[in-house]
Amino acid sequence: MDTLRSLEEIFVKFSKPRIFRARELLLPDYVPEDLPHREKQILKLGSLLAPAMAGSRPSNIFIYGLPGTGKTAVTKYVLRKMLEKAGDRIQATYVNCRQNNTNYSVLFEICTQLGEKVPFTGLSLAELFKRMRRKIDSKASLVIVVLDEVDHLVKKNGDDLLYYLTRINLDLTRAKVSVIGVTNDLKFMEYLDARVKSSLCEEEIVFPPYTYEELEDILKKRAEQALNPGSYTEEAIRLCAAIAARQKGDCRLALDILLKAADLAELEGAPRIEENHVSRAYKELEKDVVVDLVKTMPLHAKLVLLSIIHLTKEKPKIIITGDVYRKYKDLCKKIGLDALTQRRVSDILSDLDTVGLISTKIVSLGRYGRTKRIKIAASEKAILEGIKEDPTVSTLLPFP
DNA sequence: AATCCACAGGAAGTGCTGGGCG
DNA sequence: CGCCCAGCACTTCCTGTGGATT
Structure with missing residues (x-):
């Protein structure tokens, strides 16, 4: 059939959305202004990091929780709030170690985020580390290094980098470094050298899975902001929450399903998201993950x-x-x-x-x-x- | 009780890519 | 230019092992 006409139809539909009000609020890396049901974790992380505001080095922190329990969102959220208050006395770097799963690329990321220009290949690790340390120590500030999904790094490369990172303060004269390690694999601790373990886990925060009720609440709030009023049924929201609750309270999954269901409804020109959109969205999501994985x-x-x-x-x-x-x-x-x-x-x-x-x-x-x-x-x-x-x-x- | 299969998975090394530095 | 580096995909060589069969 006429591909071009269908394509144009799709564009028209999405340019005058009836479902979406702010689609980007459902995207996976969006960090909302409000993180319901993670108040405890926010306050705990905040109070652990608080000494930084007075110029002293916070303990290294280890954060553990199953996928989709808000670890990354809470960490980013608290850091954002703190940086707003602290000005340039505090710097933060965030590295996802699943995407950057080599020692070199983690150091590259940290350097780059601190404003130190380094080549993405070619240098020795020792040189890279030295440049990072020099950059950090050039100012009397605190640097918080977040290593998200740090288990991926350790499983592949061992804990050498973590070891040097947790010991870097011995070689710094003006600046200080705190490390936050985030993981969903508690067993990964076994891969760690005892010295690293005790140093990285000075403090621990555990993120429990969301319950069904919490998921429902979160989805309702997010749907209110991201979708037009009346463009979704309550049953659809509940189904999203129920599926995610079954999958170990994975909130990211819940939001992914809702987004996909909304896309489906929008594409079909449906007046509102119904349960059937949600169940189809879930199936397609599962399929897409597998197809993409295999393709690559x-x-x-x-x-x-x-x-x-x-x-x-x-x-x-x-x-x-x-x-x-x-x-x-x-x-x-x-x-x-x-x-x-x-x-x-x-x-x-x-x-x-x-x-x-x-x-x-x-x-x-x-x-x-x-x-x-x-x-x-x-x-x-x-x-x-x-x-x-x-x-x-x-x-x-x-x-x- | 000893044997022995069909692998698991560690260690070390090779050759290549894509870069650096002086 | 020549030599160095990390990372990747892969090979070679290797030691270790749970339990049905002998």
């Missing part, structure tokens, strides 16, 4: 995934690493590719497990060895949809 994966990871799908189709009995590897070599041969080693494929399987596309469990089959039992953990349809975009792999699809 390296070639051989796609081949490994495809091997597993082939195997599940062939025989429903349990699938182990050896099966996958044989199948994978098969597929490589078919398209004239050099297969990777089994050691490497084993790592790829672990990667696929950590992103949640498959689930693995180490099992011992007695005489028949010790290996991994492998299952697909995401929607097969969504995975195949992601794979089929890759021209190299798409020829191998089970049902073209």
Whole structure:
């Protein structure tokens, strides 16, 4: 059909929105002026950081809570408020260690945010650290370093950087540094050296999951600001809250679903968001995550995934690493590719497990060895949809 | 009780990219 | 220019192991 006309229709719909009043208030990185049901955590973080206002160094702080419990929002919120009051006596840097998951890129981010120009590659870590320290110590101020999702950094690179960061005050003469570590993985503490652990966790703040009632309240308030009056039903809001409550009180998920449901309703020209928009939004959201994940994966990871799908189709009995590897070599041969080693494929399987596309469990089959039992953990349809975009792999699809 | 399978996953190294510095 | 750096994707070599079978 006429693509151009449909495209124009979409633009027109969104240029005269009936649902949205301020769509950006539902975007994932928006930090609202008001964070309901996190008053305790806000006050605790505030009082821990308060000594900074009088020029003394606050303790290092460790923040823990499941995904979508407001850790990042509260941290950003409190820092923003404090910086407004403190002027230039306090500086803050915020680094997401999932996006910047190497020592170099974390230091690069900190330097850049402090206004120190450094190249994004090329220097030694020691040089980078030295420049950061010099920059920090050039003013008699306090620098608060927030490392969000710090577990990602530590799991990949060890805790060296954290160690030096928590000890940097020994080498500073005028300035001071406080570190705030944020994570949703409490087990990550086990990866830490005892010295780092005791230093980073001078103080701890725990973020409990939101309850259903709290989620409902938050969504109602946000919907009032972001959506037009009468453009949504109460049932729709409640369904969002209920889904998110089931997913361990994940507020980000709740807001994501609401945004997607609103987009759907807007696109369809519906007068208001109904429950069916919400449930469809949830399904699509889940699917989109998987499709995007698969699409952006390296070639051989796609081949490994495809091997597993082939195997599940062939025989429903349990699938182990050896099966996958044989199948994978098969597929490589078919398209004239050099297969990777089994050691490497084993790592790829672990990667696929950590992103949640498959689930693995180490099992011992007695005489028949010790290996991994492998299952697909995401929607097969969504995975195949992601794979089929890759021209190299798409020829191998089970049902073209 | 000993054996031994089929791997898991650590350690170290290679070759490459994309840069730095003097 | 030549040498240095970090990071990545990967290989090679390796030690460790739960439990059915012998």
